[in-house]
Amino acid sequence: MSEPYRILVADDEENMRMVLREILEREGYQVAEAPDGQAAVEAADGHSFSLAILDIKMPRLDGIQALGRLRAIDPSLPVVMITAHGGRAIAMDAVRLGAYDFFEKPFDMQEMRVVVKRALERGALQRQIEALAEELRAKRAFGDIIGQSKAMRDALDLVRRVMVTDATVLITGESGTGKELIADAIHFNGSRSKAPFLKVNCAAIPDALLESELFGHEKGAFTGAVAMKPGKFELADKGTLFLDEIGEMPLALQAKILRALQEREIERVGGTRSIKVDVRIVAATNMDLAREAAARRFREDLYFRLNVVPINLPALRDRREDIPPLVEHFTRIYAAKLGKAPCMFEPAAMDLLQAYSWPGNIRELENIVQRAIILTNGPVLTVDALPPEMRRRSDAPSKSVEADSLIEAFDDLSIPMPTQVERMADKLEARLIRAALAKTDGKRQEAADLLGISRKSLHNKMLKYGLFERTTE
Structure with missing residues (x-):
């Protein structure tokens, strides 16, 4: 059972405080009283309230001043002002300063109940929004x-x-x-x-x-x-x-x-x-x-x-132990988004996921998991749900001999090592770009996506290596 709303009533007239207490307690609210604005601020500084009702004219600290202090203590606290007949203009100023609403003396009891109920609902909604925003911040931060x-x-x-x-x-x-x-x-x-x-x-x-x-x-x-x-x-x-x-x-x-x-x-x-x-x-x-x-x-x-x-x-290939929990995370998210029952990858499919080189890193993993869930009807995601190139890659021959021959091509001790390394990196980079352009029939955006770089970066590298004759756009 949820706790009852706690309402702070501040008015220098004891009879008015008593009337408000009786009305509010009959509605099931808890009530605390304050004889002036200063006492109201001191009460709010040490306790949590769902709503404050303030008379505008009070000694020590009037209602307008108390409103500002209370809003500083708790910005989400709704405040309702009470004003004597003819004080409507001042009450409107209070609303502009952050009060939720006001009512004039002598007030209609039913009207007062409605204002209080709506103010409490507004305050509860505001606190809910703040809690959700905090939850969203936390989720976006590390979730x-x-x-x-x-x-x-x-x-x-x-x-x-x-x-x-x-x-x-x-x-x-x-x-x-x-x-x-x-x-x-x-x-x-x-x-x-x-x-x-x-x-x-x-x-x-x-x-x-x-x-x-x-x-x-x-x-x-x-x-x-x-x-x-x-x-x-x-x-x-x-x-x-x-x-x-x-x-x-x-x-x-x-x-x-x-x-x-x-x-x-x-x-x-x-x-x-x-x-x-x-x-x-x-x-x-x-x-x-x-x-x-x-x-x-x-x-x-x-x-x-x-x-x-x-x-x-x-890179994901350098943290392969993180692949299973990432797969589980994306599987849970996309199964829910796509309205599918909870599902999981079979061991053979998980082995392929862990053995893959992941040139597109986590973004590529997320896309492959989403694709597998879309293509699968049952709860088990099999090898067949993985892209063909991933299934073929497990049988691909080793490239170590090719890499060794590339290193040997630069094995010239008359050239400083940093220069050789830079030339080797440039040669490898140009070769990768040629391969990506060939695989995508010269389509630069697709080649950039395949290489995991931006189109602008690809454009600059193509200028550097003189590769524009290989494109179709």
């Missing part, structure tokens, strides 16, 4: 991050230590390893959790529009700028800005990001006024930014500014 491997435990330990600070974080890892989930955890468990959390995918927005998206623009700054528009830095003030795929950001724009980090101020496109911003930056990339900076494809000074606390997420 979907699954991993018992040492690599993931180390990464999550670092997340827990950094999320209570305001330090800039750089999350690295292959595409599909869960970088956005880590960014969620950092924001929703930090001191800025109730402030805005905005996300920008730097690879998904054309270079010409990215500056305006981040910094906003003034009216008339360019063709089509018919009104002033604040950017993500302004909108995320006091909160967190997640810059995903930051390695794809144009060099010219990187200088402005550096200034925003150093000076904590920005200028809108077409503007001349500096705007102060208080924003925590969490960035993510699937690129090796140290290597990109060394090759002058990414600003070294910005890299050092971003790399205050680096968090590297391991």
Whole structure:
């Protein structure tokens, strides 16, 4: 049985308090009395109430002042004001300051009961919403991050230590390893959790529009700028800005990001006024930014500014012990979403899942589990529900001889080892891109998805290796 509502009644007239107590207790509510506004605030500071009823005119602290103090103690506490005849204007001011409603003396008892009932329902609903929001924050923070491997435990330990600070974080890892989930955890468990959390995918927005998206623009700054528009830095003030795929950001724009980090101020496109911003930056990339900076494809000074606390997420193939719990997690989620009965993978299918190399990491695993559930009618997900290429892969010959021959091709001791390694990496990268383009008939978006990189990144690498003759788009 739920506890009865507790109502605080504050009025300097003892007879009025007695009348209200009798009415409210007959409705089944518990009532506490206060002879003035100060006493009401002191009572609320030490006890929890479902509703407060305040007279506007009281000694020591009037109803309007007490309203502000009570809202500071408990922002979700509904407050109903009582006013004498002719005090309607003051009561309306109280409503504008946060009171739920008011009634005038002498009041109609039935009307008062209705107002109290609705105020209590409103307060209960508000508390429910706050509880659900807190639950959602907790779920978004760590509920979907699954991993018992040492690599993931180390990464999550670092997340827990950094999320209570305001330090800039750089999350690295292959595409599909869960970088956005880590960014969620950092924001929703930090001191800025109730402030805005905005996300920008730097690879998904054309270079010409990215500056305006981040910094906003003034009216008339360019063709089509018919009104002033604040950017993500302004909108995320006091909160967190997640810059995903930051390695794809144009060099010219990187200088402005550096200034925003150093000076904590920005200028809108077409503007001349500096705007102060208080924003925590969490960035993510699937690129090796140290290597990109060394090759002058990414600003070294910005890299050092971003790399205050680096968090590297391991590829799924490097944390195979996490595959079974991840499979169980996705199976439970998608069975419920698709209206299917609880199901599980047969041992032979699970063996294939654990043996697979997972180039698309957790995102690819999630898609394969969803596909298997869609294609299966019964409770057991068999090998036949897995993609053909995964079933064939278990019989594929070893590539070690091919890898050894590639290394031998660079076995020239007259060339420094770092140069040989870089050339080898470039050759492997070009070969992988050729293979992906061949497999997708030259379709760049499909090839990028297969490689686990953005289309823009693929475009840049194709320019580097002269591969445009291989595409059909």
